Amino acid sequence: MSGSTISTIFSFRRLGALLMKEFIQMRRDRITFAMMLGVPLMQLLLFGYAINNDPKGLPAALVATSNDRFTRAMVSALQVTDYYRFDHVVQSAAEAEALMASGEVLFVVTIPSDFSRRVERGDYPTLLIEADATDPSAASGAISTLSTVASQALLREQGMQAEAKQNANDQLQVVVHRRYNPEGISQYNIVPGLLGVILQMTMVMMTSMALTRETERGTMENLLAMPASPTEIMLGKVLPYLVVGAVQVAVVLTASKLLFSVPFMGSLPLLLSAVLAFVLALVLLGYTISTMARTQMQAMQLTFFFFLPSILLSGFMFPYRGMPGWAQTFGEVLPLTHFLRIIRAVMLKGADFQAIAVEVAALIIFIFAFAGLALLRFRRTLD
Amino acid sequence: MNAIEVHDLVKRFGSKTVVDHVSMSVAEGEIVGFLGPNGSGKTTTIRIMCGLLTPDEGSGKVLGYDLRTESLRIKREVGYMTQKFSFYEDLTIAENLEFVARLYGLRPVGRHVADTLEDLGLTSRRDQLAGTLSGGWKQRLALAACIMHKPKLLLLDEPTAGVDPKARREFWDEIHSLARGGLTVLVSTHYMDEAERCHRISYISYGKMLASGTVDEVIENAGLTTFVVTGPDLSEVAAFLEGKPGVAQVAPFGTTLHIVGSDKAKLEATLDELRGREGVKVTQGETSLEDVFIQFMAGSKDNMA
Numbered sequence: 001m002s003g004s005t006i007s008t009i010f011s012f013r014r015l016g017a018l019l020m021k022e023f024i025q026m027r028r029d030r031i032t033f034a035m036m037l038g039v040p041l042m043q044l045l046l047f048g049y050a051i052n053n054d055p056k057g058l059p060a061a062l063v064a065t066s067n068d069r070f071t072r073a074m075v076s077a078l079q080v081t082d083y084y085r086f087d088h089v090v091q092s093a094a095e096a097e098a099l100m101a102s103g104e105v106l107f108v109v110t111i112p113s114d115f116s117r118r119v120e121r122g123d124y125p126t127l128l129i130e131a132d133a134t135d136p137s138a139a140s141g142a143i144s145t146l147s148t149v150a151s152q153a154l155l156r157e158q159g160m161q162a163e164a165k166q167n168a169n170d171q172l173q174v175v176v177h178r179r180y181n182p183e184g185i186s187q188y189n190i191v192p193g194l195l196g197v198i199l200q201m202t203m204v205m206m207t208s209m210a211l212t213r214e215t216e217r218g219t220m221e222n223l224l225a226m227p228a229s230p231t232e233i234m235l236g237k238v239l240p241y242l243v244v245g246a247v248q249v250a251v252v253l254t255a256s257k258l259l260f261s262v263p264f265m266g267s268l269p270l271l272l273s274a275v276l277a278f279v280l281a282l283v284l285l286g287y288t289i290s291t292m293a294r295t296q297m298q299a300m301q302l303t304f305f306f307f308l309p310s311i312l313l314s315g316f317m318f319p320y321r322g323m324p325g326w327a328q329t330f331g332e333v334l335p336l337t338h339f340l341r342i343i344r345a346v347m348l349k350g351a352d353f354q355a356i357a358v359e360v361a362a363l364i365i366f367i368f369a370f371a372g373l374a375l376l377r378f379r380r381t382l383d
Numbered sequence: 384m385n386a387i388e389v390h391d392l393v394k395r396f397g398s399k400t401v402v403d404h405v406s407m408s409v410a411e412g413e414i415v416g417f418l419g420p421n422g423s424g425k426t427t428t429i430r431i432m433c434g435l436l437t438p439d440e441g442s443g444k445v446l447g448y449d450l451r452t453e454s455l456r457i458k459r460e461v462g463y464m465t466q467k468f469s470f471y472e473d474l475t476i477a478e479n480l481e482f483v484a485r486l487y488g489l490r491p492v493g494r495h496v497a498d499t500l501e502d503l504g505l506t507s508r509r510d511q512l513a514g515t516l517s518g519g520w521k522q523r524l525a526l527a528a529c530i531m532h533k534p535k536l537l538l539l540d541e542p543t544a545g546v547d548p549k550a551r552r553e554f555w556d557e558i559h560s561l562a563r564g565g566l567t568v569l570v571s572t573h574y575m576d577e578a579e580r581c582h583r584i585s586y587i588s589y590g591k592m593l594a595s596g597t598v599d600e601v602i603e604n605a606g607l608t609t610f611v612v613t614g615p616d617l618s619e620v621a622a623f624l625e626g627k628p629g630v631a632q633v634a635p636f637g638t639t640l641h642i643v644g645s646d647k648a649k650l651e652a653t654l655d656e657l658r659g660r661e662g663v664k665v666t667q668g669e670t671s672l673e674d675v676f677i678q679f680m681a682g683s684k685d686n687m688a
Contacts, residue, residue: 014486017482021471024478219470222465225465226486227455227459
């Protein structure tokens, strides 16, 4: 028997056999294969163009009873901010109320009839802006620009440029630098983040089916009866997905450059190394799930159990620092959180290895933790 | 050294005892039939022997390797053919064989695969997906794949279920020629004719081993007497005999009726009552293996209920 010459623990020949089998199966499964490439592209186009954290051109209604020059100045000043788009000009508060209740407009700007009289008298004029705050983020940008815009416009209209300047000098001056993204373009934040989300979704989902598919098709019994060790089976299942991940990374990075002109400040090799660590952590997480699930349906559900918190708590959708402490702690145990920090730092801030070392270390801990857990959970028998 | 030597194997799933103190020894080169009703623990016993399940109690050796501690070695020298086709349907015939050849470290891979395809007569269909094969061909492919690494012990779990008679005949010819070459075979089946093709048989029911030996020994040890009744109105005769003292089985066989019982004297007394019926003849018959198995099944209470 030639058996003694081959290790029972690990053999590259057996791993090669498993890898070759997986690649053939992957190639034959056309729909899944198309999904691996189609999903990232679709999501990138959809979310890249659709999501905007600083929405502009929001529908608004104007309630104005008079049409004097101060009113007109105020309206045009608001429009120039790009936040407001006055679709409706109405005469009564009741009409405006109805528009807001029905969701036709997000803002109602009311300029009272005594507005110009008060301005000319040197009194304090008032301006009422009602915002639909059911979605706070939609309204916040528009509201925050308001008071400066309004007072500047008013002074200008009164022919008091000098006073306007004077006024500004008198007050405390706040200087804001929007660093790394001076124009505050959402896509610069969303598109690199999407790479993480897309990888998280496809990698974990695909690998979570790895063992359950064998179990459901009845091929697991045969695979276990043959001399393949748990390590070989695990690597045979997860390594092919590194290739898939590499293709997805190439697709997303190219698109982010060509379609969204997201700046790339840092080192590409550094980013790719971090991506490799992230993808390894993900495929091992998926494989761990597949050692727990008995059916593909269960695997799917477990995948989503990880997917939602990953999207909501990782800082992809909502600012990480804005979450309560316990939620931030929870976010720390999600690989996506660390990856988002890395990719945003490297792409937008041009961070070097020093700056992201802690996050990379976290990803490496995930790799070992998931691999260990998967090997512990792997059932070498059918018990 | 016996190929299989196991003692008092016990396997429980939850509160069910699926294998209940089963002992078995199979000599090298022997073909042993493993019989029993559905759910009797045949598959579980076979899985324990090839290391796919760990027994809760009991011990033993397969091919001289300890069942509990050396299951990896056992796996390498045993060929196990599962009940359900368990090769990859989305791989071609050749790719499946290549996969198996590589996993067992056979070299050169191409030579082994080509030879196996040649033996199977599948060389021209090597690039056909395994999933598109008919039941009979799938079974032949599975057998070829599990003997490719020249195992010393072959475990076959209902290999011929759903296969036509000609393919079954060829299958058994193959098994016998392999056994002549020194291979030991343990095969589970429901077919009586297949049981009779084995050197020895073991009968398991609800996890308990009820009988073991050659076919003749098993029939003789069962201690059954069989009478054959011929004549008109056999269905009326069958209804009359059902449940009478000494009558264990009443089974129609074409134009005859087989009456089986374990107490010969009582059975004869009951059959005496048939005398006087016009044209009805009672003669002593041969007890068949099937009669014995039906008797076993009636006698062993279902512990799963």
